[in-house]
Amino acid sequence: MAGKIGRNDPCWCHSGKKYKICHQAFDEKIAMIQGAGHIVPTHDLIKTPDQIHGIKESAKINIAVLDEIAEKIHAGMSTEEIDRLVYERTTAMGGIPAPLNYQGFPKSVCTSLNDEVCHGIPSEDVILKEGDIVNVDVSTNLMGYYSDSSRMFCIGEVSTEKQKLVQVARECIGEGLKKVKPWGFLGDMGQAVHDYAYAHGYTVVREIGGHGVGVEFHEDPWVSYNSRQGTEMLMVPGMMFTIEPMINMGKVEIYVDDKNNWTVYTEDGKPSAQWEVQVLVTEEGYEIISY
Numbered sequence: 001m002a003g004k005i006g007r008n009d010p011c012w013c014h015s016g017k018k019y020k021i022c023h024q025a026f027d028e029k030i031a032m033i034q035g036a037g038h039i040v041p042t043h044d045l046i047k048t049p050d051q052i053h054g055i056k057e058s059a060k061i062n063i064a065v066l067d068e069i070a071e072k073i074h075a076g077m078s079t080e081e082i083d084r085l086v087y088e089r090t091t092a093m094g095g096i097p098a099p100l101n102y103q104g105f106p107k108s109v110c111t112s113l114n115d116e117v118c119h120g121i122p123s124e125d126v127i128l129k130e131g132d133i134v135n136v137d138v139s140t141n142l143m144g145y146y147s148d149s150s151r152m153f154c155i156g157e158v159s160t161e162k163q164k165l166v167q168v169a170r171e172c173i174g175e176g177l178k179k180v181k182p183w184g185f186l187g188d189m190g191q192a193v194h195d196y197a198y199a200h201g202y203t204v205v206r207e208i209g210g211h212g213v214g215v216e217f218h219e220d221p222w223v224s225y226n227s228r229q230g231t232e233m234l235m236v237p238g239m240m241f242t243i244e245p246m247i248n249m250g251k252v253e254i255y256v257d258d259k260n261n262w263t264v265y266t267e268d269g270k271p272s273a274q275w276e277v278q279v280l281v282t283e284e285g286y287e288i289i290s291y
C-alpha cells in the first residue's frame with residue numbers, strides 16, 4: 001500500500017501534504033517494526049482529524065447520556081427505564097443508540113447486574129435493588145461516527161466486597177491507560193490490566209475484549225486484557241480503541257444465556273464489574289474520548 005505512493009504524491013491521510021513530508025517516515029518506521037515480527041495497524045485504523053472531530057461529537061452524546069444515568073439511577077427503577085432514558089437523550093441530541101438492532105440486540109443499552117458479565121438486556125422485570133452493582137454500557141452512532149463507554153453504579157448500600165470489586169475494576173482502566181502511548185504495544189496495556197486485577201485476587205474474562213472504534217461500532221483490533229507486554233498490535237497516533245476489561249470476583253469462566261443468546265454470566269455466580277473508556281493514541285500518549 002505505502003509502496004504505491006510516490007514521495008511527491010499527496011499523502012494517504014488526506015492532509016493535502018506531499019507524502020514525503022507527511023507520513024512517509026511514519027510508514028517506514030511501521031514497516032520496520034512489522035519486519036521484526038509485530039502486528040501493525042493498517043492505514044484505515046488511523047483516524048484523520050475530521051474523523052476525530054466527528055467521533056468527539058458522538059462522544060459528547062455518550063458522555064451526556066451516562067451523566068444523566070448517574071444522576072437518575074436508583075433502587076426501585078427498572079432497567080427498562082434506563083433503556084428509555086438512553087433512547088430519549090440520545091435521539092434528542094441527534095444520535096442513534098448503536099446497540100439498538102445491532103446483530104439483533106433488542107434494546108438501546110446494555111445493563112448488566114451482579115453476576116452478569118455483559119450484554120444484559122433491559123427489562124421491565126429487572127428492578128434495581130439496594131446492594132446491586134450494575135454496569136450501564138452506552139454506545140452512540142452520530143452521523144456514522146461511533147462512541148462507546150460504560151460505567152458501574154452501586155445501588156444504595158453495597159457490600160464492601162462488591163465495592164472493592166467495582167473500585168479495582170476502575171483502577172484497572174487507570175493502570176492500562178498508563179501504558180497507552182505511540183510505539184508501544186496493546187499487550188503492554190493488556191498485561192498492566194491483567195496483573196493489577198490478579199494482584200487483587202480477581203480474574204479477567206478471556207473470551208470478550210475491547211475493540212477498535214470510531215468509524216464503525218466494532219473495528220480491528222480485538223483488544224485482550226490477558227495479553228503480554230510487547231505483543232499484540234503496535235499503537236500509533238490516530239488509533240482509537242476501547243479499554244473495557246471484565247473483572248470477575250471469582251473464577252474466570254463465563255457462559256452465555258441460552259434463552260436470549262446475549263447475556264453473559266459468571267459460571268460460579270460471583271459478581272463481575274466492568275468500566276469502559278474509549279481512547280485515542282496521540283503523539284504524546286493518549287486522549288480519553290468517551291468515559
Ligand code: MF3
Binds near residue numbers: 099105110119137139
Ligand atoms: N458496548 C458493547 C461493546 O463493548 C456493545 C454491546 S452492544 C450489543 O462493544 F448490542 F452488542 F449488545
Ligand code: CO
Binds near residue numbers: 148210211242276
Ligand atoms: Co465496547
